[in-house]
Amino acid sequence: MKRKTTSCCGMPAEKGDPATEIPEQIQTELDAMGGLEALASHIPPAAELEMRGKIYQALSDPLRLTILYIIKDQPLCVCVINRFMRLSGSKLSYHLTGLKEAGLVEGTYEGNWIIYSITDRGRRLLQCTEYAVR
Known part of the structure; x- marks a missing residue:
C-alpha cells in the first residue's frame, strides 16, 4: 500500500x-x-482587487471606451451622449453605471440634467490604453 x-x-x-x-x-x-x-502578502486586499476588476471590465468594452472618448474633452449630458451612441436609454444607463462604479466617470446634476465628465482616473487610464496599442 x-x-x-x-x-x-x-x-x-x-x-x-x-x-x-x-x-x-x-x-x-x-x-x-x-x-x-x-x-x-504581495496580493492587494480584496476590495482593491474588486475595484481593479471593475476598472478592467469597464475598459474592456468598446462602447464604454467610446463613451470615455466622447466626454474626454467636454462634459456632456446623457441626451448628447445618447444621440452619438444611438443606444437605448437602459443600455446607455447600464454602461454609464459601469463606468461610474469603476470611478472613470462622474455625473453631476444641473437642474433636470445629469452632466457626465471623465474623472482624472478615467483620463489616466484612457491614456494608458492609447499607449498600450501603439
Missing part, C-alpha cells in the same frame, strides 16, 4: 507524484522569499 501525503495545495497526494510536488528550484526560491505567507 502506498503512503498518502499532502500536496502543496493541501490535497491528498501520492508520494512522488510529480503533479502535486513543488519543483525544487521553485521551493527554494519560495522559501527564500519567506514562503507562501510572503507570497500572499
Whole structure:
C-alpha cells in the first residue's frame, strides 16, 4: 500500500507524484522569499482587487471606451451622449453605471440634467490604453 501525503495545495497526494510536488528550484526560491505567507502578502486586499476588476471590465468594452472618448474633452449630458451612441436609454444607463462604479466617470446634476465628465482616473487610464496599442 502506498503512503498518502499532502500536496502543496493541501490535497491528498501520492508520494512522488510529480503533479502535486513543488519543483525544487521553485521551493527554494519560495522559501527564500519567506514562503507562501510572503507570497500572499504581495496580493492587494480584496476590495482593491474588486475595484481593479471593475476598472478592467469597464475598459474592456468598446462602447464604454467610446463613451470615455466622447466626454474626454467636454462634459456632456446623457441626451448628447445618447444621440452619438444611438443606444437605448437602459443600455446607455447600464454602461454609464459601469463606468461610474469603476470611478472613470462622474455625473453631476444641473437642474433636470445629469452632466457626465471623465474623472482624472478615467483620463489616466484612457491614456494608458492609447499607449498600450501603439
